[in-house]
Structure formats: structure tokens, C-alpha cells
Amino acid sequence: DAGVTQSPTHLIKTRGQQVTLRCSPISGHKSVSWYQQVLGQGPQFIFQYYEKEERGRGNFPDRFSARQFPNYSSELNVNALLLGDSALYLCASRWTLGDTQYFGPGTRLTVL
């Protein structure tokens, strides 16, 4: 039973660059959420998608965007990277809204 998968595992970028992170949910799960986890803090909500539509957005600037594909996988894009964007980016999937969320292993983004 495959869990949530994310790619890449690690990523190093420089300020001003753009990055795309990918997430594949558990088979059968239709909802994907993205979280940012800064070292020493709890995950902070960025986006939620259900059936390919955005169903929630956290308090993040417009440099952050996301989308969900027909196969329910998702991408998170961050433009004009800042040093403060360095964090672990977690994807979580669930069967439907309100159900239990299961997290992927995360993508560790380092911005130099």
C-alpha cells in the first residue's frame, strides 16, 4: 500500500529562482494539501485542493501557487525565492475533505 510520495527529496536553489515541487497522493485520495514546515515549528497550511479545484489558501504571498491534475497529483510552485522560503514542504492527502490527512516525506528546500 503506497503512501503519499513527493519529489524531489532535496532541492537547493538561489534567491530569485523558481521551484516546482510534486506530490502523488495515496491511491483513491482526491484531496491534497500543502504545508510549509520551518525548522522547529509545526506545519503551516499553504493550499488545499479537492477534485482539481482550490478549496483553501493559507496566509502565503502570491509567489506561491499550486494545481491539481486529473490523476489527483499536485504541484506546488514558488516564484522569486527568498531565503525565508527555506523549509520542509509537506504534502498531505485524504480521501475527501474532512477526512484524516496522511503526510508525504516532504521536500527539503534550501534557498541560498
Add this chain to the structure above:
Amino acid sequence: GENVEQHPSTLSVQEGDSAVIKCTYSDSASNYFPWYKQELGKRPQLIIDIRSNVGEKKDQRIAVTLNKTAKHFSLHITETQPEDSAVYFCAAGLNSGYSTLTFGKGTMLLVSP
């Protein structure tokens, strides 16, 4: 929006002791309260959750209690073992609709042999 406070930030216990982590939340509409365990470099793993129609839930050595009136919930781990050492996060949210989870800042639990 929802705000979740978690205490303590670190907790050191001896193997076999009990550990208690407490969280408070601000939005009285929240009705779903999961707890996640995150080992170093690993993903958060759901260990137990509680919904507001119950006051307590147990799963072997782990239990969670909820007091909706006071807006606080707690994680109780009995007979702690070194492998329980990790960071524990509480979260609060709605059990339906567009709700997502608001997390606490985490508690680092250290269990010494």
C-alpha cells in the same frame, strides 16, 4: 482564524514514566483534533485523533482527552519507551468542508533509558 498553543516545548522523562502534552485552541467551531509524531528527518505520522463527539480515546499506551468547554486537549503516553522519543504535534480543524489543520509548535519528547 484558529490558533493552537502547545506545551511544553520540550519534555524529558525516564523510560516507564508517563508523558502528558497539552494543547489549547481558539476556534470553538473546531471539532477534529489529531496528534502527529515526527521523528527526525521523517514525515509526520498520525498516532491518534479525536472528534468532538467524544471526550476521550485510547489506543494501547496512547490516550487523548478533549475538553470542549475549556477548549483544550491533551495527549497522554504511558509506560514510555526510548522509541517514543520524537516531536509531537497537536492540531485542530473542522471535520468537514474546506477546513484544514492548524498545528501547534510541537513538543520534543526525550525518553531516557
